[in-house]
Amino acid sequence: MFVGSSLIKLYAENACIDDARLLFDIMPNRDCVLWNVMIYGYLKNEDYINAIEVFLEMRKSGTKPNSVTFVSTLSVCATEGIIRLGTQLHGLSVIFGFETDPPVANTLVSVYSKCKHFIDARRVFETMPRTDVVLWNAIISGYVQNGMMEQALDLFNEMIDLGIKPDSVTFSSLLPSIAESTILELGKEAHGYIVRHGVPLDVFLKSALIDLYFKCKDVKMAKRTFEQTSLTDIVIYTGMISGYVLNGMNMDAVETFRKLMDEGKRPNSLTLASLLPACAGLASPRLGKEVHGFALKNGIESRCYVGSAILDMYAKCGRVNLAHNVFKNMSQRD
């Protein structure tokens, strides 16, 4: 049985979710873990309908769910904002006695706060004998995603007062709302806290900091943060490119793209969509063509937003005929 679940997991993690399902369907005695792996596999493949479907089938089969079952299925509700099912699952988790299991409670809070049911989120909070940082992060993130910076900051202060140490997830959740406010001083204060308390800098936090500084128009600090450590990945590079573009520094955006290519990083559709406006701004069809060619070669021009960025770029470079060709060849138009 454990061989089966590992195999299904392997398939599901490598974009072979259908193969995972085939295997799952022929397994004779499916235990709880097997169902869980299938639910989670669909979740990771962004197939939320099937994830829920499998959960419902599991209930029908009479297999007893464990806490992981609730965590995975509740995650689907959090991601998709399905409050109705989330509430039902809350009820079920009480029945099965998982309500105060930390990961289950954390995910419940995540569901409620993402759906703006902050009172319910609080209620879960209060049933917990001990709260951990994940629980706080979950609710802070809910506030941030609903554009409620003040409340997020209040909660942040509250957790510190209670002696709970914010971690890198806390900050990578919180910083985007400060970035949106463009209040640089607030951002610097947060950054100061991070440095003073030695909050570990991972790629998530680093890219949040870079983004923050760019959005607050402090290009120097964005650049310094980028260069200060060697931590990089394609998301951080893309953040640098879009940050430069935001600040009208198209040449720097292009240079950053060259650097990332030299380092052998793989740009994706978001990277190109960030870079193309720089080509348009520079009115450089030569550069734009190069990027277009790259997109074609790597099969990432079919993403609609890349197509429209290419189109816009050609139009702004005065190559209306090329723009027209791109439009005709776009596989999906909207």
Place this chain on the structure above:
RNA sequence: AGCAUUCGAGGCG
């Protein structure tokens, strides 16, 4: 013996 929770980059308008 096998599964799980909170966080990151995007175009035109």
